[in-house]
Amino acid sequence: MKKLFCLIALGAFVTANAQDSAGTNQGSRYSEKSASKLFSWSIGVEPSVPLGHFSDYTSFGLGGSLQGEYRPGRMLGITLNFGDIDYFGKTVNGVKYSDFNYLPLMAGLKLYLADKLYIHGQAGPGFGTNGLGTSFWYGGGIGINIVGALDAEVKYTGWHQNEVNMNGSGGVYGGGNGGYSGSYGGYYPTIGLRVAYTF
Numbered sequence: 001m002k003k004l005f006c007l008i009a010l011g012a013f014v015t016a017n018a019q020d021s022a023g024t025n026q027g028s029r030y031s032e033k034s035a036s037k038l039f040s041w042s043i044g045v046e047p048s049v050p051l052g053h054f055s056d057y058t059s060f061g062l063g064g065s066l067q068g069e070y071r072p073g074r075m076l077g078i079t080l081n082f083g084d085i086d087y088f089g090k091t092v093n094g095v096k097y098s099d100f101n102y103l104p105l106m107a108g109l110k111l112y113l114a115d116k117l118y119i120h121g122q123a124g125p126g127f128g129t130n131g132l133g134t135s136f137w138y139g140g141g142i143g144i145n146i147v148g149a150l151d152a153e154v155k156y157t158g159w160h161q162n163e164v165n166m167n168g169s170g171g172v173y174g175g176g177n178g179g180y181s182g183s184y185g186g187y188y189p190t191i192g193l194r195v196a197y198t199f
């Protein structure tokens with residue numbers, strides 16, 4: 001599914017650049033159009049970097065998301081975002097940690113500071129695979145319309161991960177292998193970027 005998100009977003013990026021080359025005022029026309037639309041969709045690619053203790057087990061995450069936005073007013077947006085993100089497991093002291101894969105479903109509020117600039121807060125459940133369970137995700141970010149229908153948002157996201165041990169595929173999240181004991185859980189903070197095409 002992540003490959004599909006990446007392909008769609010790449011096509012969206014090419015389309016956005018093609019549309020922008022049609023005229024120098026495309027960006028302003030898009031801002032006016034998006035502000036007047038009651039509902040819009042966006043598809044995004046989301047690279048992410050783990051922070052704190054989470055970075056001991058993974059160094060990079062990549063995913064994609066589909067987001068709907070309802071605009072009850074020019075300066076306010078209500079969002080619902082569903083994504084799929086995979087944090088690639090590290091090999092630590094000869095022990096290969098499994099990928100941390102999540103399917104977050106987050107509702108949010110956008111406050112537009114200007115036609116092209118906004119702040120965005122989100123919260124909701126994150127559904128983990130391979131025994132990671134369901135956790136509560138929350139975070140916030142600041143975004144800007146780059147050009148045409150292309151949008152970028154830098155965001156912080158965090159969640160509290162329940163303790164986990166082995167998974168069914170033989171990888172390790174923590175515990176009982178290669179000198180590790182106990183299981184791993186705790187607060188997982190990340191910093192990421194969402195680059196999206198709005199339609």
